[in-house]
Amino acid sequence: MSVTYNEVAVRDTGEVVLSLTGINKRFGAVQALTDVDLTVRAGEVVALVGDNGAGKSTLVKTIAGVYQPDAGVIEFAGSPVTVAGPAGAQHLGIATVFQDLALCDNLDVVANLFLGKEHSLGPLMNEVTMEREAWRLLRSLSAKIPSVRIPVAGLSGGQRQTVAIARSLVGNPKVVMLDEPTAALGVAQTAEVLNLVERLREQGLAVILISHNMADVQAVSDRIVVLRLGRNAAEFTTEEATTDQLVAAITGASDNVVAQRAARRAGPAGHPGHSEGEQ
Amino acid sequence: MTDQLTNQPAVDAADERLVRVVSPGDYLRQLAGRLRGGDLGMLPVIFGLVAICAFFYSQEPTFLSSRSLVTMTLYAAPLGVIALGIVLVLLLGEIDLSVGTVSGFTSATTAVMFVSHGQPLALSVLAAIALGALIGAGYAVLFVWVGVPSFVFTLAGLLAFEGALYWVLGDQGTINLPRDSGLPEFTRQKFLSDGQGYALVAVVVAVYVGSRLWTIRQKRAAGLTPPNLLGVIVKGAALAIGLGWLTYYLGIDRGWGYLPVLFAGLVVLMDLLLRRTRWGRYVYAVGGNEEAARRAGIRVGLVYGSVFVLCSTFAALGGVLVAGQLTTVSQSSGTTDTNLTAIAAAVIGGTSLFGGRGSAYSALLGILVLQAIRTGLNLMNVDSDVRLIVTGAVLLLAVAIDSVARRARSSSGRG
Numbered sequence: 001m002s003v004t005y006n007e008v009a010v011r012d013t014g015e016v017v018l019s020l021t022g023i024n025k026r027f028g029a030v031q032a033l034t035d036v037d038l039t040v041r042a043g044e045v046v047a048l049v050g051d052n053g054a055g056k057s058t059l060v061k062t063i064a065g066v067y068q069p070d071a072g073v074i075e076f077a078g079s080p081v082t083v084a085g086p087a088g089a090q091h092l093g094i095a096t097v098f099q100d101l102a103l104c105d106n107l108d109v110v111a112n113l114f115l116g117k118e119h120s121l122g123p124l125m126n127e128v129t130m131e132r133e134a135w136r137l138l139r140s141l142s143a144k145i146p147s148v149r150i151p152v153a154g155l156s157g158g159q160r161q162t163v164a165i166a167r168s169l170v171g172n173p174k175v176v177m178l179d180e181p182t183a184a185l186g187v188a189q190t191a192e193v194l195n196l197v198e199r200l201r202e203q204g205l206a207v208i209l210i211s212h213n214m215a216d217v218q219a220v221s222d223r224i225v226v227l228r229l230g231r232n233a234a235e236f237t238t239e240e241a242t243t244d245q246l247v248a249a250i251t252g253a254s255d256n257v258v259a260q261r262a263a264r265r266a267g268p269a270g271h272p273g274h275s276e277g278e279q
Numbered sequence: 280m281t282d283q284l285t286n287q288p289a290v291d292a293a294d295e296r297l298v299r300v301v302s303p304g305d306y307l308r309q310l311a312g313r314l315r316g317g318d319l320g321m322l323p324v325i326f327g328l329v330a331i332c333a334f335f336y337s338q339e340p341t342f343l344s345s346r347s348l349v350t351m352t353l354y355a356a357p358l359g360v361i362a363l364g365i366v367l368v369l370l371l372g373e374i375d376l377s378v379g380t381v382s383g384f385t386s387a388t389t390a391v392m393f394v395s396h397g398q399p400l401a402l403s404v405l406a407a408i409a410l411g412a413l414i415g416a417g418y419a420v421l422f423v424w425v426g427v428p429s430f431v432f433t434l435a436g437l438l439a440f441e442g443a444l445y446w447v448l449g450d451q452g453t454i455n456l457p458r459d460s461g462l463p464e465f466t467r468q469k470f471l472s473d474g475q476g477y478a479l480v481a482v483v484v485a486v487y488v489g490s491r492l493w494t495i496r497q498k499r500a501a502g503l504t505p506p507n508l509l510g511v512i513v514k515g516a517a518l519a520i521g522l523g524w525l526t527y528y529l530g531i532d533r534g535w536g537y538l539p540v541l542f543a544g545l546v547v548l549m550d551l552l553l554r555r556t557r558w559g560r561y562v563y564a565v566g567g568n569e570e571a572a573r574r575a576g577i578r579v580g581l582v583y584g585s586v587f588v589l590c591s592t593f594a595a596l597g598g599v600l601v602a603g604q605l606t607t608v609s610q611s612s613g614t615t616d617t618n619l620t621a622i623a624a625a626v627i628g629g630t631s632l633f634g635g636r637g638s639a640y641s642a643l644l645g646i647l648v649l650q651a652i653r654t655g656l657n658l659m660n661v662d663s664d665v666r667l668i669v670t671g672a673v674l675l676l677a678v679a680i681d682s683v684a685r686r687a688r689s690s691s692g693r694g
Contacts, residue, residue, distance in 0.1 A: 087576060102574045106567035106635040107560075115564055116575035124555045128497045135291060135503075148291060153688070 014042035016078070017174050017206040018063070018094070023072035025058055032058040033069070033230045040175060040206040045197060047209045047221035047238075051250050055230040056210050060177055063208070064096040065089035077174070095168035096177045101160055105153035109145060110134045112152050113167045137166045141199050144192070158189025165196055176200055177208040182216050194220045214243055228252050291503050306510070323680050324629050324644045327673075331648060335655030342655055345532035352529070353467070355650035356542035357600035361617065362624035362642040363549055364593030367586045369625055370553075371566045372634025373429040375418075375590050377436030378621050382598025383613025384440040385410050387447045389462075389599050390454040390608040400461045404599055411595025414440075415588035422587065423580040429587075441614055453609040462603035469537040476526040476535050483522065488515040538600060543643070545593075550639035562586060566635035597621075616667070623670060624649050627677040633685060648673065 018040045025033040033055050040046050050056050061067045063074070065083035073080050076092050083089050089096070103112050110127070113134050119126040134148045143162045145155070152163060161181055168176055178197065182190040197220045200207050211217050217224060217238075224241055226234040226249040234249035335342040361378050368375045385407040392403035414436070421432045448454065456463055471479065488511065495505040529535055553559035561582045564572040573579050601617075602608045626632060627648050628641025649670060656666045 086574070090576070098574070100570075102568065102571035104564045104567035104571050104635070107563060111560060111564070115560070115572070116577050118557050118560060120557070125557060125560065128494075128501050128503065131291065131503055132501045 014044065014204065014206075016040070017042050017076070019075045020059075020063070021073045021075070023059070023062060023074075024070045025055075025062060025067060026070050031230055033062070036072070036227065036230070036232055038208075038225060040208060042174070042206050043201055043204045044223065045201050045207040045209055045221045047211060047217040047224045048227065049211065049214075049217055049224060049246065049250060050227035050233070053229075054227040054233075054250075056227055057179075058230075059227065060096065060179060060208070060210060063089070063094060063175075063177060065094075090171055090173075093172070093174040094177070095171065095173035095175070097161075097164045097168050097179060097181065099180045099183060101164040103152045103160060103164060106151060108151055109148040109155075109163055112163055113137065113148075113170060115167070117170055134166075137169055138162070140203065141166055141169075141196050143196070156189060157185050158192045161185065161189070161193050162196060165193075165200070169200075173205070175206045175208065177210070179210045180212065181209070182211065182213060190216065214246055217246075218243070226250055306507075321629055321638075321640065321644060324627060324641070324648060324677075327627075328644065328648050328651065331651050331655065335651065335658065339655070339658045342658055345528055345530075347654060347658070349529050349532045349534070349536070351647075351650050351654050352539040353536050353604070354654075355646045356536075356538045357466070357597045357604060358617065358620050358624065358649075359542045359597075359642055359646035360545060360600060361594050361597035361621040362628075362646050363545060363639060364590035364597075365621050365625040366628070366630045366637055366639060366642045367549070367562065367593075368429070368590045369630045369632060370562050370634060370637055371583060371586055372632075373422075373583075373586075374433065374622070375429065375587070375594075376433040376618060376622075377440060378590065378594035378597075379613040379615075379617035379619075380437050380440035380444060381411060381414055381591055381594040381613070382601065382617060383608075383611075384444045384447065384598075385595035386598035386602035386612055387444050387454070387608045390456060390602060391447055393460070393462075394454050394456060395451075404462065407599050408592055408595050411591045411593075411598075412588050414595075415591030416584070418587040418591065419580075419584035423583055437618070444612065444614070445610055448608070448610060453607060456602065456606045456608070458606055462599070463606045466536075466538050466600055466603035467606075470533045471535040471537070471540065473526070473530045473534065476530060477523065479535075479540070480519065480522040480526055484515055484519040487518060488512075491515070538604070546639050546643045553639055558582070558585065563635055568635075594621075616670075619674075620646075620649055620670070623674040623677070626681065627673060629677075629681075631681050631685065632678065633681075645677075 016039055018038075020036065020038040023033050023036040023038075024031070036055065036059060038046070038048075038059070048056050048059065058067065062069050063083065065085045065088050068082075068084075074083060075081070076094075081092060083092065083094070086096075104115065107115070110131050114130050119129045119133075121129075131148060138145050138148070141162065143159075143166060145159055145162060152160060155163065165176070165178070165181070181193050181197070185193060194216060197207060197209060201222075209217065209221060218241070221238050224236045224238055224246065225232065226236075226246065228250060229252075233252065234245075236245065236249075332343065341347055361382055364378060365375060388410055389403040389407040392398040392406060393400050398406075418429070418432055418436070421427045422429055458464075491506060491511040491514075495508060495511070498505040526535065553562060561572065561577050564575070564577060565579055565582045569579060572582075598613055602612065624645030625637070625642055626645070628637075628643070628645030630637025630641040630645075652669055652673065653666060656669065
């Protein structure tokens with residue numbers, strides 16, 4: 001078992017927005033998270049990768065306030081906080097886009113974007129300001145939604161993801177967590193969503209991206225944090241990480257089929273870093 | 280954004296893939312596309328209503344006489360009030376099978392308090408309505424906290440409140456309300472004068488056109504595509520002519536009764552609440568995707584609770600109005616086909632059984648269809664066995680249309 005733990009000189013992209021230190025979480029006999037550390041800066045995309053059961057979801061739910069950590073410190077904008085429930089996380093400025101998006105198919109885009117946060121006009125809702133704000137939000141993401149007055153059921157998978165991400169921005173959050181945003185999408189739609197992540201970074205948001213897809217992670221993230229069996233397994237800056245290194249860190253072994261095949265292909269030419277370029 | 284160039288498209292019309300809708304022809308084409316996509320809305324029921332009226336008129340011309348229409352509006356209204364509550368419950372994807380017996384039980388309470396115990400009429404009616412709200416609150420507790428399916432506890436309520444009706448009536452079996460007391464007068468003998476009727480129509484049209492013009496101004500100021508001015512004028516004119524003519528035609532006989540006006544007012548009020556307030560938005564959201572609504576921070580239990588309370592309250596109010604209209608409360612009050620009529624009206628009017636789709640106006644249109652069938656068959660001297668069979672067939676047809684439209688929607692992306 002060879003654990004690769006690279007101490008990475010973190011790029012000084014912006015101030016630290018969210019920092020988790022020594023997070024522990026235990027469910028009965030299972031220690032789901034052990035001394036996990038995670039730091040996210042403003043204007044930075046941190047990819048959180050790991051095998052099934054590595055503790056990604058537990059960590060995300062801890063940040064989102066769904067679970068309370070048994071031990072450890074969560075610091076938000078420099079001061080320690082307790083994230084009491086999902087509403088508390090939203091109040092702090094931590095927005096989460098869950099994998100199932102949680103959109104109401106029968107409502108239109110505007111209604112979904114502002115669900116639970118409707119603009120009021122006396123006792124009624126102010127549809128006009130909501131619609132204008134919806135267009136502003138979608139413009140800021142360069143999103144391609146033809147009309148905001150059509151039911152969400154009529155949108156493609158990528159457009160639905162766009163609506164879900166745009167909705168997370170309604171409360172002006174500092175941190176956006178995206179849980180497997182490209183899992184169910186086609187090639188073009190995946191590219192659309194990755195553009196969106198890029199847009200979020202440009203707006204100075206701290207983004208935590210959970211994904212199984214190494215290509216996506218390498219395309220869009222600044223830093224990659226690998227979890228394995230509930231511990232920090234490795235951390236890479238994305239430019240320096242190769243797919244083999246990532247796979248090795250995720251599986252905990254450099255000797256696996258993916259690495260073997262990469263080595264075979266790179267074989268005669270010799271140097272292992274070459275394998276990345278061939279993909 | 281107000282000073283944007285005129286040749287520059289509005290914020291919401293900039294996407295080149297968006298089909299422009301400018302001329303009246305575009306509107307018709309858009310409408311045709313929506314129908315093909317299964318977004319039927321009110322059209323099947325309006326079409327059905329016209330067909331039913333044409334059929335009965337050809338069989339028996341007095342069907343469309345002023346007298347017959349006035350009677351229809353009077354008899355449709357109380358059941359329509361009950362159907363309005365059912366619409367709300369169906370929007371959440373739930374059901375209330377007990378509205379009939381709840382209406383019977385609460386109206387019996389009114390009759391006993393008013394006739395047997397000599398309480399003031401207003402107090403007796405208020406007690407019935409409060410009792411309805413209380414029953415709804417009980418349902419809400421069962422649903423939200425205990426987690427019993429609505430089908431089960433309202434089925435239990437269907438039986439229990441029939442028992443409660445017998446218990447309240449006691450040995451009497453039937454209680455007659457004095458015909459000169461307020462309730463029968465209100466439901467049977469109070470009509471708007473011609474002047475009042477036209478004034479009401481004028482107010483309705485003015486409010487409609489005014490609100491649309493205000494929307495146009497707001498949207499234009501915000502740089503969004505405003506509704507078509509010509510369309511607003513055409514719709515306003517159609518509304519004025521339609522309602523004005525109806526007022527004239529009903530006025531040949533007795534005119535608009537207080538009862539149908541009350542019902543129409545409730546429908547318009549509920550439509551406003553459903554489409555324009557947060558509460559209404561939450562009702563649709565919970566009916567569409569409960570989990571999404573919960574995660575958006577909506578207090579889902581409160582939405583369910585308010586709807587169950589409203590449904591039973593409308594049932595109680597409807598029951599009291601039925602009692603006033605029949606001037607009697609008996610052991611059969613609300614038990615025969617009140618339930619089925621109210622539920623059928625909501626579904627026939629176009630409210631989906633699957634939740635999240637429908638409108639307050641479906642109660643109005645649905646009850647008109649059922650009342651037209653009832654009146655028409657009565658005029659043709661057909662027995663009630665045929666009437667029940669026809670009503671059942673119409674209900675089945677409405678649900679079938681709903682199911683087919685739902686399939687068409689999911690294949691054309693209209694939810």
